[in-house]
Structures are given as C-alpha cells and as structure tokens.
Amino acid sequence: xxxxxxxxITETVKKLFMDCNYFIGDDIMNALRIARESEQSEVGxxxxxxxxxxxxxxxxxxxxxxxxxxxxxxxxxYGDKVIVDGDFEEAVQEGVRRAYIDGYLRxxxxxxxVFDRVNTKDNTPAIIHxxxxxxxxxxFTAGGKGFGSENMSAVKMLTPSYGVEGVKDFVLDTVxxxxxxxxxxxxxxxxxxxxxxxxxxxxxxxxxxxxxTSTPDPRYAELERELLTKIxxxxxxxxxxxxxTTAIGVNIETSPTHIAGMPVAVNICCHAARHKxxxx
Numbered sequence: 001x002x003x004x005x006x007x008x009i010t011e012t013v014k015k016l017f018m019d020c021n022y023f024i025g026d027d028i029m030n031a032l033r034i035a036r037e038s039e040q041s042e043v044g045x046x047x048x049x050x051x052x053x054x055x056x057x058x059x060x061x062x063x064x065x066x067x068x069x070x071x072x073x074x075x076x077x078y079g080d081k082v083i084v085d086g087d088f089e090e091a092v093q094e095g096v097r098r099a100y101i102d103g104y105l106r107x108x109x110x111x112x113x114v115f116d117r118v119n120t121k122d123n124t125p126a127i128i129h130x131x132x133x134x135x136x137x138x139x140f141t142a143g144g145k146g147f148g149s150e151n152m153s154a155v156k157m158l159t160p161s162y163g164v165e166g167v168k169d170f171v172l173d174t175v176x177x178x179x180x181x182x183x184x185x186x187x188x189x190x191x192x193x194x195x196x197x198x199x200x201x202x203x204x205x206x207x208x209x210x211x212x213t214s215t216p217d218p219r220y221a222e223l224e225r226e227l228l229t230k231i232x233x234x235x236x237x238x239x240x241x242x243x244x245t246t247a248i249g250v251n252i253e254t255s256p257t258h259i260a261g262m263p264v265a266v267n268i269c270c271h272a273a274r275h276k277x278x279x280x
Contacts, residue, residue: 002079002136004280006086009138012278013074013095016142018103020274021069022062024055027210028187028273031248035185035238044243048185051238051271066272069105070144072096072126075205079135089128097122108147129201141208143275149182149268155200158262167192167264168227174266175231175247180240183270185248187211188231191265193255202253203267208275211249224250249273 029052036048058065074092084091100107100123109124110117154174158166171190178186189209191202214221228250237243248271257263 001081001083003083003085004138006084006088006091008280009084009086009088009091010095010098012280013092013140013142014098014102016140016276016278017072017096017099017105017144018062020142020276021064021066021103021105021144023059023276024065024272025210025275027212028248028271029055031211032185032271035245035248039238039243039245041237041241041243043241044238044245047238047241047243048245055272064103064105065274066146066270067106068108068146068148069100069123070146070274071109071150072100072123073143073145073204074126074128075141075208076128076130077133077137077139078130079137080132081134081136082138092128093124093126096126097124099123105144129205137279139277139279141275141277143208143273145204146183146270146272149178149186149270152178152182152268153203153266155196155263155265157196158264159260160262162262164223167262168223168230170264171227171250171266172230175268176234178268180236182268183272184236184240185238185245185271187269187271187273188227188247188250189267189269190227190250190252191255191267192252192262193257194263195257195261196263198255199263199265200267202255203265206251206253207267207269207273209251209253211251211273213251215252215254217254220252220254224252 189206191199
C-alpha cells in the first residue's frame with residue numbers, strides 16, 4: 001500500500017488548474033497552426049493568428065488565456081493500493097480553491113442553480129469523476145469548462161432504430177444550432193452508450209482527449225473524421241466570421257448500453273480546450 005498525504009493532492013490539483021488556464025495543450029496549438037495554413041478565409045486566418053498569439057502570450061506571462069476560467073472538472077483514476085492521509089474529497093476541493101484564489105482565476109460558481117445564485121467566491125465545488133483502478137498511484141486529468149460552449153451541449157435518448165445516421169444527424173444538428181455561440185473553432189466531444197448520465201460523462205471525457213488521437217475502433221475513428229469534415233463544411237469559421245475551420249477535432253467515446261437504447265451526448269468545447277494531467 002502507498003500513503004499519499006492530503007496536502008500533496010491539494011498542491012497537485014492547484015498546479016493542474018493554474019497550468020491548464022495558462023498553458024494550452026500542444027495538440028491544440030498544433031491544430032490551430034495547421035488550421036491557419038488551410039483556412040481559406042482571410043478573416044478566418046486573421047482570427048486564428050490572434051488566437052494563437054493570445055495563447056502564446058498567456059503561456060509566456062502565465063495569465064489566463066480566456067476570461068472564462070471555467071468550472072473545475074476532474075477525471076480521477078484512483079489506485080486501489082492507495083491510502084490517503086486525510087479527506088480525499090476535501091483535498092481536491094482545496095486544490096481548486098487555492099488555484100482560483102492564488103492564481104487570480106475568475107470565480108464563476110454559484111451555490112444554488114435556480115433561486116439564490118450566490119457566488120461561492122472560490123470556484124468550488126468542483127465536479128469530480130472517480131474511477132477505482134489497479135495500482136498505487138492517483139492520476140488526475142483536470143480542466144476548466146467555460147459555459148459559452150457548455151450551454152451549447154445536448155443529450156438525446158435515441159433508440160437503436162436510429163442507427164449511425166441518427167447519431168450523425170444529432171451531432172451535426174447540435175453543432176449547427178450552436179453556430180458561432182461556442183467560440184469556434186471548437187472541439188466536439190461525443191459520448192454514445194451507457195445511460196442518460198453515462199453518455200454525458202463520456203462526452204465530457206472525450207473533450208479531454210488529445211485531438212491528434214483517434215478512438216481505437218476504426219469504425220468510430222472513421223465516424224470522427226466524417227463528422228469533422230461535415231462540421232467544417234458548415235462555414236461558421238473562426239469566431240463565427242466565416243471560413244472552413246469551425247472545428248479542430250471530433251472525439252468519440254463509447255460504452256455498452258441497454259438493448260432498447262442508444263443514448264448520445266454532444267459536449268461542445270471552445271478552442272480553449274484546457275486540460276492537464278498529473279500522477280502522484
């Protein structure tokens with residue numbers, strides 16, 4: 001067994017959220033640069049250049065790359081041979097708290113969703129998805145999810161009769177209805193299978209996957225490529241000002257599901273697809 005102190009978890013989580021708000025991933029930066037080269041619209045190329053410059057300045061000066069520093073989301077792989085010396089949940093929340101206060105990140109969480117909507121002033125509580133795995137380590141993948149794009153996401157409980165064409169139609173319709181609102185170019189996470197809540201979780205996890213990777217199943221890899229092509233033919237372009245770069249990635253995650261169902265979720269993320277990973 002391995003003992004990990006709660007303070008170690010807190011400091012790890014703090015650094016993750018500060019880093020993911022200051023430093024965009026290499027996969028995103030490379031995709032933006034490639035998109036700028038292939039973008040047919042002069043305005044679109046100009047917008048992509050500004051996005052790239054913004055991200056470079058944020059990294060150099062260690063300041064937030066976007067004013068919406070998001071709601072904290074973590075996917076945790078918790079080793080079954082780990083003992084935490086302290087309260088694991090509170091250690092993670094404290095890490096988020098310190099990151100948003102000490103890192104001067106915007107606090108965007110309210111304590112009641114409908115009536116009071118009072119700001120919690122430290123961006124907690126974070127959303128934590130925990131999976132028990134074999135081993136003596138804890139792996140954190142963290143991201144700050146902005147709500148300009150989150151609000152454009154959707155879930156639909158398809159039945160098997162819809163088939164793959166039904167999946168395509170729903171994904172494309174969701175992106176089409178989103179239009180310029182999620183700050184394109186976007187990353188589109190698609191979750192298929194499981195239950196109502198499971199497919200939404202899969203879609204979120206898909207946005208955390210590096211966009212220069214494909215799902216291992218060649219059928220879904222081909223579907224990712226087809227959807228990306230069709231999305232970019234919509235013409236919304238960078239910042240919604242026109243062009244052939246509406247999305248820089250489509251990632252699909254799947255799960256077994258019930259014989260009577262085929263739930264599908266689409267989680268849209270703006271080009272500031274912030275995510276960082278650390279293991280302790």
